[in-house]
Structure formats: C-alpha cells, structure tokens
Amino acid sequence: MAADFQNLQHRSEREKAQAKEFAITRFAKDLLDTLDVLSLALKSVPPESRHNSEENPRLVELYKGVELTEKQLLHTLAQHGVKPYNPLGEPFxxxxxxALYSAPAPEGKAAGVVIDVQKIGYTIGVRTLRAPQVGVSSDSSPHAS
Structure with a gap:
C-alpha cells in the first residue's frame, strides 16, 4: 500500500514537471520570433557605428538598449532551461x-559542415525547441553528384 502511494506521488510529480515544461516550451517558442527581430536590429547597425558616440550618440544609445533587451530576454529564457544553439563549424x-542551402566547401574545409547560420537554434533541456537554419558545405569537385 505504501509503495503504491509512493509510486502515485512520483508519477504525479513527473506529470506536473512535464506539464510545466510543456507550458514553458510553447511560451518560449513564441518569444523566439522576438529574439530574431532583436538580432536583426543589432546586425543592421554597422560595427563601426555601434560604439562611436561622437558620430551618432543616439544610434549608440539605441544599439545598447536593444543589446541589453536581447541579453535580458536570453537570460530569462536560460533560467527556464532555454539556451541558444549555434552549430557553426559542426558537421551537418x-x-x-x-539546411537552407548548400555551397561549395571553402578551400581546405570538408563537405557536410555547417558554414553559415541564418537563424540560430534553441534547445530546452536536451530537446530541440527550434532547429538552427543553416548553410552546408558541399563537395566542390567537378565529379560531385
């Protein structure tokens, strides 16, 4: 009888944890589009203008604000087990x-390797929340099929 009660408690705790993770997963997926927009905003500012406050102080302030917002959102997601995943240089x-596209492997690089990441991926625990969207190196020899 005590063993049955203990099993019921463990199962209940497991189901509760799974329900919580499911809720976080749906919410986190919804926030990934916001992270993508913040990332695009940061990439749109040329590197030489990001910290040159003499040239355009308002742009520098705006850049810093967007950067802090992105960092805070990533930190909050990390507290709930959501982490970015950038596979650049890994085997596909x-x-x-x-895979969004393939391109000839750069000189000295192997085929079948991630050479570009268009959108980084995200994981929650050990599961993939969103797969990274990547470009993959292909065999550039004239006999490749």
Missing part, C-alpha cells in the same frame, strides 16, 4: 539542423 546533422 539532419536531425538537429535545418
């Missing part, structure tokens, strides 16, 4: 990556 894995 169709189970973990979404």
């Amino acid at each position: 894995d169709a189970n973990r990556h979404e």
